[in-house]
Amino acid sequence: xxxxxxxxxxxxxxxxxxxxxxxxxxxxxxxxxxxxxxxxxxxxxxxxxxxxxxxxxxxxxxxxxxxxxxxxxxxxxxxxxxxxxxxxxxxxxxxxxxxxxxxxxxxxxxxxxxxxxxxxxxxxxxxxxx
Amino acid sequence: xxxxxxxxxxxxxxxxxxxxxxxxxxxxxxxxxxxxxxxxxxxxxxxxxxxxxxxxxxxxxxxxxxxxxxxxxxxxxxxxxxxxxxxxxxxxxxxxxxxxxxxxxxxxxxxxxxxxxxx
Numbered sequence: 001x002x003x004x005x006x007x008x009x010x011x012x013x014x015x016x017x018x019x020x021x022x023x024x025x026x027x028x029x030x031x032x033x034x035x036x037x038x039x040x041x042x043x044x045x046x047x048x049x050x051x052x053x054x055x056x057x058x059x060x061x062x063x064x065x066x067x068x069x070x071x072x073x074x075x076x077x078x079x080x081x082x083x084x085x086x087x088x089x090x091x092x093x094x095x096x097x098x099x100x101x102x103x104x105x106x107x108x109x110x111x112x113x114x115x116x117x118x119x120x121x122x123x124x125x126x127x128x129x130x
Numbered sequence: 131x132x133x134x135x136x137x138x139x140x141x142x143x144x145x146x147x148x149x150x151x152x153x154x155x156x157x158x159x160x161x162x163x164x165x166x167x168x169x170x171x172x173x174x175x176x177x178x179x180x181x182x183x184x185x186x187x188x189x190x191x192x193x194x195x196x197x198x199x200x201x202x203x204x205x206x207x208x209x210x211x212x213x214x215x216x217x218x219x220x221x222x223x224x225x226x227x228x229x230x231x232x233x234x235x236x237x238x239x240x241x242x243x244x245x246x247x248x249x
Contacts, residue, residue, distance in 0.1 A: 007247060009249070041150065042146070042147065042150045042249065082146075086146075113161050116134075116157055117161045119133070119245060120162055120163050129247055
């Protein structure tokens with residue numbers, strides 16, 4: 001069994017990479033491997049925003065990621081620095097800024113060190129970027 | 131073996147990608163990973179000396195790169211082919227980055243790292 005860490009940094013609305021990452025994540029599980037972590041960075045952090053809506057005929061990537069993570073009891077890590085730069089606010093940051101949170105669970109803001117600490121502590125984990 | 135290579139291929143002030151790459155390098159170094167950085171394609175513009183700040187620029191990329199060794203990031207490279215093709219002649223580049231002359235050098239650098247992140 002292999003361990004995978006997914007680093008998603010491509011913009012969800014300008015490329016298919018975010019959707020490819022989800023397909024990859026599902027395949028990792030189906031193939032009996034471990035999905036160690038999923039981390040959203042750069043433009044990909046906007047996938048965590050609750051305001052993502054799609055009409056009935058449109059693939060809703062935000063919803064698909066949420067459902068997948070809830071099924072797998074997985075936290076979707078979102079870089080706090082990258083998300084604040086792009087207007088994605090968790091409850092703590094929203095309270096501090098007197099704003100309303102627009103981060104949807106199971107997306108959760110973490111420091112970027114979270115991702116790299118896993119690579120450091122578990123050298124066998126395979127980091128894959130989308 | 132160096133543990134992670136950060137490849138930065140965007141100009142410094144055209145978006146957030148250049149800063150994202152440097153942020154990633156610092157975060158990886160902070161947890162104790164050995165970090166190398168490669169500037170290639172339009173990323174070589176980040177190495178130009180004499181960058182100037184204005185109201186739209188929060189931090190000078192030139193200064194951030196100069197500070198990398200203070201965070202234990204000393205393996206810094208750039209693609210000489212990109213610099214030759216994209217930068218004006220007589221451009222002054224930061225000497226903090228060592229040139230990689232050809233594609234084989236870059237392939238060797240990538241092969242020498244366990245993880246690679248591209249920005």
